[in-house]
Amino acid sequence: MKRLKALLLTGVLAMSMVFGGCTNGGGSTGGDTAPAGGTSSGGTIKVGVVNNPPSESGYREANVKDMEAVFSKENGYDLKTAYSLKNDDQLQAAQGFITEGVDYLLISAAETTGWDEVLKSAKEAGIKVYLFDRMIDVDESLYEAAVVSDMSAEGKTAVDWLLAQNLPEYKVIHIQGAMGSDAQIGRTAALDEQFASGKMTKVIQQTATWDEAEAKNIVESVINSGDDFNVIYAENDGMAKGAVAALDEHGITHGVDGKVIVMGFDCNKWALRELLAKQWNYDGQCSPFQAQIISDLIQGKTTASSKKIINEEKGFDAKNITQADIDTYGLGE
């Protein structure tokens, strides 16, 4: 009996430690680098970043790394971060940063709604708010600027590149991402315009919901049906790789000097290496690098001409990509 009690007690103790740890960690994960002086002094700028967790995607991983690199101690910043996929957690974390008294609050929100109260209290506390990557449904006066990607510009850059190739005819296999996602809508719109104008022919337009194997099946079915095509426009790198696997198995050449032009998006490092090897032709990027722009704005090096700053989107061409490009702009490993 005594032993049982002792066991129970230790159990409760352990539980309380675990849960205690959780509540501590919930507020500001990664905020373990406490400022040396306790308050912001000696020119360090306190920045609180509310973001989605790096596990969300390769994009987010690069985004988080970029934030950590730019807002580093060496650059005169004291960075606190909070990551969650849930809007409620994010709101709580933002409120925590405000109470703590950061100088700047950077937000990439999980949802576009529910941020009014928090941003108002930030304004009252004199904290300047920057939005990055994603917009929030609030009055423009509540934030300094929003640095975002324009998905339709990204699609347009890619399609403009394709038009500049001056092919005698365009027979396109279009593999879409998950229907309704921002990336899919932006990347599809530009190409749809070309289909509508008749400049390009749609061999097939199917969604593979970002699934590589599905993309391979789609291309395989076109090859088996005997339809002719000379462009594969896949809305991310993985699906482009799936499509290329189908081409390889059926002995259809691709890339620079190949029969089929292969286009992907996201600029994973491995995809850019395919470009460098001239196996693919083009890779478009939705840039995850907003930190430098925001840092320049904070330090007054640049001024925002409008509240919405469109991050410049890069697109890489197999003909002129370099190893340096891969090292600088590639995502992942």
Place this chain on the structure above:
Amino acid sequence: MKEKFMKFRKGGLGQLTIPLIAIAILILFNLIRDPGFFSIEITHNNDGNAVLAGNLISVINGASELAVLAIGMTLVTAACGGQDISVGAAAAIAGSAFVKVLKSGPSISGGTVLLAFLCACIVAMLFAAFNGVLVAVFKIQPMIATLILYTCGRSIAYWINGGATPTVDSPIIRAIGRFIPGVPLPTPVLIVAGVTILFMLIFHFTSLELFTQSVGINGSAARLNGINDTFIKLLSFIILGFCVAVAGCIGVSRLELINHETLLLDVEMDAILAVAIGGNNLGGGKFKISGSIIGAYVIQILTTTLYAMKVSSTDVKAYKAVVIVLLVVIGSPVIKAKFAKLMARGRSSKQRVSMKGAK
């Protein structure tokens, strides 16, 4: 021999009747729709090998992962009277482990691949054993027990390799996922054949089939007869774990890349369907592995046919559902009993007619 012949004449390949008829109908439909659908031609792939290509090859190649999973799923279904819905997530974990080991060394040799596959097997079997313990020891319903891994499996897979989608660049992996130089058939097809033969041998030389069936039909009766039903149930999950590892490694090798979010996405439902289409009782008991394998090919022919008809991939699932509902309803005991009655009545009336004629 005579008995077998009689059974055959009575309209009976037994439970294989319906899946075989389904395949026949699908093939007939495709032949009418497009006679060139089943043409197979020899092409040279980009590695310079002469290989077979065509819709038929796409079907048997594309169904590989599903066929392997269906084998394991049949055993779990038979022994436990329930299904494992975590096979897709578990395959993502196994695939991630496979890639992790492959990428740990400086270069990829045959030994590394073997080691990586063994690691994937161990990892998948451990997770399967976790499911198995919940089901066999704690008597939790299989679907609920495996719901846990179904929910968190892909997150676990994320921890192994991080958020990026690592690629593996190796001629050996390429050979496993696509074609071995000099062999015109896709390697995944050969792997399925290998796994099938392995299971046939196991069933031939051990009592696994009998034990599994008796545990599935009546666990306590089996126990009274000296069969350890807990062990048999656990074993069925571990065997499924092996199948999961094989399927995961095929999936990774095919694309030379692991994406923990999309690898074998939604495959658990297809695997369960393959078992159902194969005429196996989803409540456990008697089973036929061959039925499930044929079921897997039925699903793949259906998918390939719909793609060939340029049905939008968002609609494919809906069309698939319609056909599958038909198959499962036709195969249901109620319809079967009605049909048997009808046949019997037809036969007896015929007999009466002939008797009258005799008078």
